[in-house]
Amino acid sequence: MFAAWIRILLRAPKSVLWLIADNEQVRENLSLQAERLGVPRSRLFFADRxxxxxxxxxxxxxxxxxxxxxxxxxxxxxxxxxxxxxxxxxxxxxxxxxxxxxxxxxxxxxxxxxxxxxxxxxxxxxxxxxxxxxxxxxxxxxxxxxxxxxxxxSRFVRELERLLQKKINELPVIHKINFSTTANLDYIQPLNTPIHLDTRIKNHTRRYVIVAPPYQHNSAGIRVLYDLQKWLVRSGLDAIVCTWFQGYPVDQFSEDIVIYPEVAPGNILNAKRIIRYILNIPGKLGFGENKYAENEILIAYNKELACYTNGVILQVPSIEPFFNDLNTDKKINAFYVGKGKNTNKHPENCIEITKTFPATRHDVADLLRSVKVLYTYDDFSMISQEAKLCGCDIKLINSSGEIVEYPDLSFPTFEEFKIQLNEFIEMTRNL
The missing domain is CATH 3.40.50.2000 (Glycogen Phosphorylase B;)
Known part of the structure; x- marks a missing residue:
């Protein structure tokens, strides 16, 4: 480009070139190059910012x-x-x-x-x-x-409005909702409908804040956190889910009871009352530590993790009822890697189940009902229980590449879960 400008100066001998130059070396280099090409440096004018x-x-x-x-x-x-x-x-x-x-x-x-x-x-x-x-x-x-x-x-605004209106007019017509109905809608109750609770719950005033990533249906740990909020609300307690991010205004949570999963790093909401929900081995996933502050209450998701919490367990149900065995023909095999490592020890012609396939929870259940054997490299995953409910035989491919029976991870009955939830509320409501 500079060479083109020099050629213009040579053909227009009464002209000068006005340039911006931020340092002396640039000025000198351009001036020397102009002189080499036949234009005296006096025809280059440099201006500071x-x-x-x-x-x-x-x-x-x-x-x-x-x-x-x-x-x-x-x-x-x-x-x-x-x-x-x-x-x-x-x-x-x-x-x-x-x-x-x-x-x-x-x-x-x-x-x-x-x-x-x-x-x-x-x-x-x-x-x-x-x-x-x-x-x-x-x-x-x-x-x-x-x-x-x-x-x-003003013209720009008018033209933009015209184009936007044109696009709006091209949208398909949306049929208006008919607000006249004879259906019984009594089952839909407002959120402020009184709930008959015993004195313990009525006197509970603090809110539970559950820190969780954005919802992902294919993550059992995340589903558990969101389902915990539902069960606390259903029990008459005030509970919300907080999808924390950098710069989040944390002062609003100073009087709340904050529940962190073990993958959350430290006390990111600066909470005074902390419950640490151990959903996996501490320090294994995410950014979490494997040691916690002395004032934190530790709750394990299941008995396999209870060694980190002195035996305190809250195993929130997170498997939907449509995971069941309908006695369908089981003609295919499948494998799942999850948090394990794929060593290619599963049999050939297996369908791989991933974080994105099948696309929905219903689709996962439909596929598992047709699976004869599920080979999994993940020794700690909810999909094993989901497969069991759908009638699959489950095999674990361990770190040595051996195919063994999947360990029997126990799940509480609903009555047992209610006892766990009640103990959790009793333990935390007066924090």
């Missing part, structure tokens, strides 16, 4: 803005045109090489758009030798400054 007012004022004493290629000026070009300085560009094929051309079309100056460097140089020389033409271009910019599309904000 200045404030906005002086920056715009400079444009008014120049005659022509020479654009760059392959990366056009954008905001700088718009500033120059607003200040009344004609701009010459050479367009390319990319977005960055066509920005200034778009601005010139909006400023009603298509004649300042060129399509190759030779045309660009010829046009620059022509304008350098035609002061009357430069004056005409500047007059055009001054007269159309507030009416051309480039600077007419």
């Amino acid at each position: 200045v404030g906005p007012d002086a920056y715009l004022a400079r444009y008014q004493v120049a005659d022509l803005f020479l654009d760059t290629l392959p990366f056009n000026a954008g905001t700088t070009a718009s500033d120059a045109l607003w200040a009344g300085l004609p701009l010459l560009t050479c367009v390319g094929k990319t977005f960055a090489a066509r920005m200034a051309g778009s601005l010139l079309l909006a400023a009603e100056l298509p004649e300042l758009i060129t399509y190759n460097l030779q045309e660009y140089e010829d046009k620059a020389v022509e304008l350098a030798e035609s002061p009357d033409r430069i004056s005409t271009l500047k007059k055009h910019l001054a007269e159309t400054q507030k009416s051309c599309a480039l600077f007419d904000s």
Whole structure:
């Protein structure tokens, strides 16, 4: 680009090139290169950076803005045109090489758009030798400054509104809901419907805040956290799920009882009352630690994790009732890697179950009902119990590559869970 500018200077001997230079080395290198190509350094004028007012004022004493290629000026070009300085560009094929051309079309100056460097140089020389033409271009910019599309904000708003309205009109018609019905809607109760509770729950005033990632149906641990909130609310307690993120306003939780999963790092909500829900081996997943503060109450998800919590367990049900065996024909085998490592020890022609396949929980249940044997590399996963409920034979491929029987992970009955939940509430309600 600099070589093209030098050729323009050679063909327009009365012109000078005005450049921005942020350091002395750049100035010297460009000056030396100009001299090598036959242009004295006195025809290069370098300007330091200045404030906005002086920056715009400079444009008014120049005659022509020479654009760059392959990366056009954008905001700088718009500033120059607003200040009344004609701009010459050479367009390319990319977005960055066509920005200034778009601005010139909006400023009603298509004649300042060129399509190759030779045309660009010829046009620059022509304008350098035609002061009357430069004056005409500047007059055009001054007269159309507030009416051309480039600077007419009102027109832009109207055109945008018109396009948006056009798209709205193209949307399919949505049928209005009929609010007249004879159906019995008594089963739908408002959230403030009184719940008959015993004195213990009535006197409970603190809210439970369950810290959890965004909901994912294919993560048993996340489902458990969201289901815990449902059971606490169903028990008459105030409970919410908080999907924490960096910069979250945490002061609002100062008086709450905060429940962190073991994967959560430290005390991210600065809570005073902390329950740590151990859903997997501490420190194994996520960003969690394997040691916790002395004031934290530790609750294990199942008996396999109870060694970390002095035997305290709350095994929240998270398997839907549609995971069941309908005595369907079981003709296929499947394998699941999960948190394990795929060592390719499963038999051939197995269908792989992943985090994204099948797509929904119902689809997972439908597939498992057709699976004869599920081979899993994950020795601690809810899918094993889901497969068991659907009538599958479950095999574990351990870290040594051996295929063994999957360990029997016990699940409480609903009555046993109610006892666990009651003990949890009794333990935590007075924190």
